[in-house]
Structure formats: C-alpha cells, structure tokens
Amino acid sequence: MANNDWMIESSNEAADREPVELHPERPHPARVYDYLLGGNTNFASDRAFAEAALKLNEGTRTTARSNREFLRRAVTFLTRDAGVRQFIDIGTGLPTSPNVHEIAHSIAPGSRVVYTDNDPIVAAHARALLTSEPGTGPTTYIEADLREPATIISQASEILDFSQPVGLLLIAVTHHLKDDEDPHAVVATVVEALPPGSYLALSQITDEFRPEQWHAIEKDFAQRGSVLTPRPREAIERFFAGLEKVDPGLQVVNQWRPEADDVYKDIDAGECSLLGGVARKS
Ligand SMILES: C[S@@+](CC[C@H](N)C(=O)[O-])C[C@H]1O[C@@H](n2cnc3c(N)ncnc32)[C@H](O)[C@@H]1O
Secondary structure (H helix, E strand, C coil): CCCEEEEECCCCCCHHHHCCCCCCCCCCCHHHHHHHHHCCCCCCHHHHHHHHHHHCCCHHHHHHHHHHHHHHHHHHHHHCCCCCCCEEECCCCCCCCHHHHHHHHHHCCCEEEEEEEEEEEHHHHHHHHHHHHHCCCCCCEEECCCCCCHHHHHHHHHHCCCCCCCCEEEEECCCHHCCCHCCCHHHHHHHHHHHCCCCCEEEEEEECCHHHHHHHHHHHHHHHCCCCEECHHHHHHHHHCCEEEEECEEEEEEHHHCCCCCCCCEEEHHHHHHEEEEECCC
C-alpha cells in the first residue's frame, strides 16, 4: 500500500458506490452519540432520542464526553509511552475531533490507522473526510462488523504489518453486542490474531453504579431496534483475559490516568458509567 495516501477500503466495494440511505426519521446510534458529543451530524430524531436518554439518565452526555477523553489518553499512552505505530479502531463512530489518527500523528506522524465500523452512514462520513483532507500518514477505512472478526483481521492484515505491535481500540462498542453474540469470544479472536507486544484499549458501559437508569436506556434502545448492553465489572474484566493490564487497571474511564486539564476528571462514577482499561499482550 502507498505510504502517503488516505484510502477507503471496504468489505464490499460495490456497496461503497451505492448511495447511502440515511433514514433521518429514525434515531441512529452513531448520530445520537455525535449529538451527545456536541457534533452536528445528526437529525431531529437523533436529538429527540438523545434528549429522552438524558431524561432517563442526565449523565448520558457526560458519559459520552468522558469516554472521548479516555480515548485521547489511551491513544496518547499507546503512541507516546508504548511506542505503538499502528492501530485498528473498531466501532470508530462518526469522525469527531480529535480523531485517532490526529492524536497518533501528533506524536508519531507515520502511524497507520485502520478505522472500522459496521454502519454505512459512518462509512459515508469517513469517506468524505478521508478524501477531502490531505493526510499526514496512511489512514484507511474498512466497512466491517465486529461480529465478523475474521473479516476485519484479514483486511487489516493487508494494510498493517502484523509482525509489529498493533493497538486494538474497542472504545464504547462492545455494549452494542448482545450477550448471545458472544462478545468475549469476538474480542478474543481479534486479540489472538495480533502479535506479542500489541495492546487492547477497551471501554464499555457498566450497570455497576446506576443500574435502573442504564437498564431503562437498554430497554429504550431495544424498543427502537438497537442494542445497548450495560455490563457488570466482572464481564468487562473478562474482555482483558490473558492480557496484562497497565496501571491503573480497569477503572471508571475518567479515572484512567486523568490529566490536569481534563474536563471530566472529577465527575462521579455513576455519571461516567464506563469502565475501561489498556492491556498488553505478551
Ligand atoms: C458509541 S459509538 C463509539 C464511537 C467511538 N469508538 C468512541 O468511543 O468515541 C459506537 C460505534 O460502534 C459502532 N458499532 C456498533 N456495533 C458495531 C459492530 N457490530 N461492528 C462495528 N461497529 C459497530 C456504531 O456504528 C458506532 O459508530
């Protein structure tokens, strides 16, 4: 692959060229999340759904934003302190600032980033971003589903050097898988394909602190045909099975290596409601 191009790759190149049906009348998880982050890639239905979630749990907006701060610190740690130079970001979401490649490139400009999401709307926006902004390094988008890890591995291994450590980012995505989709096996399959010295950074919504509110939101998602599965700490711990967590281990994400000017470092655990960590494969 050329080393200086923004590229879009897809598990289905023909589908890439077909117009994407946006369904503005239906709330959409990536756009709802975008609204909670303060973005403008969302419609009235997304805003109404987000506002309903905010009524059920007023911390929902803070949850999204503290998650983004965790993502920034985790990618900074991986690039600056762990020397990782290639990333797979699964469930990347709509582009939002700062994107993973921007964080990595600010520290190590040649870093490679493979973005993946299963949502055609995210693909459309990623395509627009990656073709309109000249990059400072090789950044690629693959349209693929976490529930098909073999596809992601096979396509990513054509782009990344799987003899070198990879930073696998599963940030706020595993809660979009149901228990009967065996998310732990899915995550283990991707981790298994990575070479020693690779890292997993993962965050996921927990029901540890505000169970009633989160299970109400889970129900609301289900009624609208979407999945959100808050999990207890023990289930989130298991995503890191066989890996060595870096300090401070699995934490409420705003407490994972907080930095002085983080906006959400002092919010309480219930308001954050995400557990996350970073772990190394030996
Ligand atoms: C809450 S957003 C998180 C975005 C970003 N990772 C972050 O933390 O800011 C969840 C994203 O995961 C994506 N997603 C949900 N289920 C997925 C799946 N099975 N495979 C790939 N992506 C998925 C959604 O489309 C959405 O863009």
